[in-house]
Amino acid sequence: MQANILLLSLAAVVTGAVVPFQAGANAALGRMLGHPLWGTAVSLCVSFACILPVMILGQVGAPNLSQLAQAPRWIWIGGLVGVVYITGALMLAPKLGAAGFIVAAIAGQMLASILIDRWGLVGLPSRPVSASRLVGLGLVFLGLIVMQLNGFGAKPPAGS
Helix, strand or coil: CHHHHHHHHHHHHHHHHCHHHHHHHHHHHHHHHCCHHHHHHHHHHHHHHHHHHHHHHCCCCCCCHHHHHHCCHHHHHHHHHHHHHHHHHHHHHHHHHHHHHHHHHHHHHHHHHHHHHHHCCCCCCCCCCCHHHHHHHHHHHHHHHHHHHHHCCCCCCCCC
């Protein structure tokens, strides 16, 4: 069981490691296209173009769309959240830097995750808010402050 958790955690670290590249690339894309929302739209189209061949190669069957009528309404927030995150990343990463944006995003993710776990939201099981989880959250926010200390009051680079 421990080895499984270690491998899953390593996979999550690798998954997270690609996010700063997405933020920087999408920011450049938005600048080249003249508006951040065009960067978001093109990025999402590229995502679709990339997942489609994977689904075909994996012989993923067609979805059962008839079940969507009975689905809870909150399942649709995933697409909205993707737009908010991609647009936020491409607008904020140039101003905060890759590390500054990511640590702030992780702090927000940690806070929301504790609330999601506490009340078992979005179909996930409920988990208690423990002292160790709150300490971990506090350390993430402390890391955010420490990483941004020299950025407070500094002017963003030209062109941001």
